[in-house]
Amino acid sequence: MYLWYARGGAGGGPFLVMVMESDLQIAKQSATLRVKVEETLRQAIAKGRFKPGQRLVERELCEMLGVGRTSVREALRQLEAEGIITSFPHKGPVVSTITYEEAAQLYTVRALLEGFAGQQFAENGTAQDIATLQAAVVEFEAAAGSGVGSRLIDAKNAFYNCLMDGSKNVFVRQLLTSLHNRINLLRMTSMTQPGRLAHSVAEIKEIAEAIKNRNGPLAAAACKHHIDQAAKVALEYLRKNAVNES
Amino acid sequence: MYLWYARGGAGGGPFLVMVMESDLQIAKQSATLRVKVEETLRQAIAKGRFKPGQRLVERELCEMLGVGRTSVREALRQLEAEGIITSFPHKGPVVSTITYEEAAQLYTVRALLEGFAGQQFAENGTAQDIATLQAAVVEFEAAAGSGVGSRLIDAKNAFYNCLMDGSKNVFVRQLLTSLHNRINLLRMTSMTQPGRLAHSVAEIKEIAEAIKNRNGPLAAAACKHHIDQAAKVALEYLRKNAVNES
DNA sequence: GATTGACAGATTGTCTGATAATCAGTTTAT
DNA sequence: ATAAACTGATTATCAGACAATCTGTCAATC
Missing domain, CATH: 1.10.10.10 (Winged helix-like DNA-binding domain superfamily/Winged helix DNA-binding domain)
Structure with missing residues (x-):
């Protein structure tokens, strides 16, 4: 039970397959090429x-x-x-490419927006949102212990996604997503730095805790602190490995 | 003393002209089609x-x-x-299209970012930046008095441009530009509302004043206040003329 | 020897024409 | 009346062509 659509490119190679998922949901077959x-x-x-x-x-x-x-x-x-x-x-x-100064600016804005997202979450998030967030934190901690890189990345993304959703603001989500994409350019998960991971877990827990307690300002501060710490590590790394071209 | 390059479109109409400026600079001929x-x-x-x-x-x-x-x-x-x-x-x-809720969210984020820009400006802007800003304010006030719509729009844009530049943060500029573009979708310069214009001028003056005095927090508050006021008027208008499709 | 100018190759920018896929509305058949 | 089939419009995508532009090389000039 699957649909597939093939393009007979000249090279004989390329084709796309869209599989129908086992549940009632049709896989986003739409997704244009x-x-x-x-x-x-x-x-x-x-x-x-x-x-x-x-x-x-x-x-x-x-x-x-x-x-x-x-x-x-x-x-x-x-x-x-x-x-x-x-x-x-x-x-x-x-x-x-991204210069050291730009990276610094990037983290600054990210801290601002993510702090705001955290605050909004604390003030407007639903109980469901909070439950999801807590689950994400648990998974993140587990992933951190597992030592599996890809799992960690997934968990981290899940957490941020949840955080952005909870903010109940489409634009916050869009802008933050854009910033996240560009931070990826740094090719440096600050979490690969020794000792950072444990701190990261602790910081994330604080965020979730503040949100659970509906403490907006504290949530904002926790988010900001989390990003500031990550920025510190990342920027320090960048300075040492001065990857400045252009 | 000019170059021009014409494309003979089928309809006979369209063409591009690139003029050589009087000084040594060639007009951005590059701009791809x-x-x-x-x-x-x-x-x-x-x-x-x-x-x-x-x-x-x-x-x-x-x-x-x-x-x-x-x-x-x-x-x-x-x-x-x-x-x-x-x-x-x-x-x-x-x-x-943009719904009422989205518009509200848009203004919220804009207030946040513009407040931040104002603060950064106050703390990091150069004397030159400040001079430019003051000039923009003067022009804005003059434009407000002139009653010429297009001049007002230009002046407003000049002011915001200057504000974003002064923030010394590329990302703030990019994100704010994006938000501004979308606000345009509302087709409602809050300034077209009676009485709003005078207030707007006053608010902008306060922003410039706070920046001139290098008072970061006050600048942030002034920016936020300015946007909040604009939002209030715009949203009020939107609610009345409920333009909800989709 | 360094600068200038001409030339060639590579790559992008843009147009045109063609075909398949999809959507929306209408008609037909059960 | 509902479902199925047809039709026209529009998008999605490909392929091929040509001009414009960049880059590097090599010869000519001072």
């Missing part, structure tokens, strides 16, 4: 497959992904708008 | 030429602008990423 390209590239950049400063040549992407230039170019425009790639006229796009 | 389409459409939407909810049909845009589908489609992707248009797969883009 262009969107999949976007997601693939975003992932590739986030995972370091393409590194900051690296050129992204149209033709290569087309071959690599098995899609036409139209789809690739449109996807690139999207990523460009998101700020994770930068393109110069007639030179094509490169994965965005 | 796609970018010009973006700007044109953004303007058209901001000025109400296309109204929220209105469909944007590819072919029509091509004819209207005299460019190929490639350029139009890529420009649309950009605008979509910016949030000022929304597109559904296989149905094409429409100018984004």
Whole structure:
């Protein structure tokens, strides 16, 4: 019981398969090709497959992904708008680089917005939201103990997602998502630094605790503190490994 | 003493002109066609030429602008990423609509970010920045007195631009620009409301004053207050003229 | 030897035409 | 009346073409 749709590209290679999930939900079959390209590239950049400063040549992407230039170019425009790639006229796009100063600014704004999100969550979040958040914290702690990197990343994302949802503000979510994407460019989970992880867990617990107690200001402070600490570690690392090109 | 480059579109209409400025600087001849389409459409939407909810049909845009589908489609992707248009797969883009709740959220985040920008400006802005800001305030007041709508809009934009620059934070600028673009969708300059304009001028003066005195917290409060007031008027108007579709 | 200018290759920017997929509305058949 | 089939419009995507622009190389000039 599945649908599939194949494109007979010249190279004989590329095709897409959309599987119907076992439950009643149809897998987002809609997702237009262009969107999949976007997601693939975003992932590739986030995972370091393409590194900051690296050129992204149209033709290569087309071959690599098995899609036409139209789809690739449109996807690139999207990523460009998101700020994770930068393109110069007639030179094509490169994965965005980020200077030390920009990274600092990025974390500053993130702290501001995430603090706000935390406060809103504490004041307006539903009981359901809070329960979800607590579950995310538990999973995060477990993931931290497990030592499995991918699980940790998933848990962290789940936590932030929940936090943004709880803020009940679409724009906070959008802006924060954008910032998160760009922070990924740093290719440095501050959590890979020794000792940071334990602190991180503790900080996150404080956030959840403040929210559970409906203490808005405290939640904001906890969020801000969490980001500030992460920023400190990340920026310190950046300074040492001075990765300044351009 | 000018260069010009014409594209003989089918309709005979469209062309681009690049003028060489009187000084040694060549006018940004670069601006790729796609970018010009973006700007044109953004303007058209901001000025109400296309109204929220209105469909944007590819072919029509091509004819209207005299460019190929490639350029139009890529420009649309950009605008979509910016949030000022929304597109559904296989149905094409429409100018984004914004609900009352979203508008409220929008203003909330804007107040937060603009308050932050004001604070940063007060604490980190250069003397030059402050001078520019003061000039912008003067022009704004003059524009308010002149009663010329377009001049008022320009002055307002100049002021906000200056404010964002003074914050010395690229991300604040980017995020705020994005929010401003979306607020334009409301097609309601809160300043068109009777009596609002005078208040607006007063509020802006307070912002500039606080910044001049290097009083960060006061600047933040003044910015926040300014946006909150604008929000109040705008939301009130929205509630009355309940423009809820979708 | 350093600067300038011309040339070639690579890549992007843009247009055009074609085909398949999808949506929305209308007509037809049960 | 409901469901099925048809139709027209529009989008999604590909392929191929050509002009514009960038980059590096190499010869010509001072």
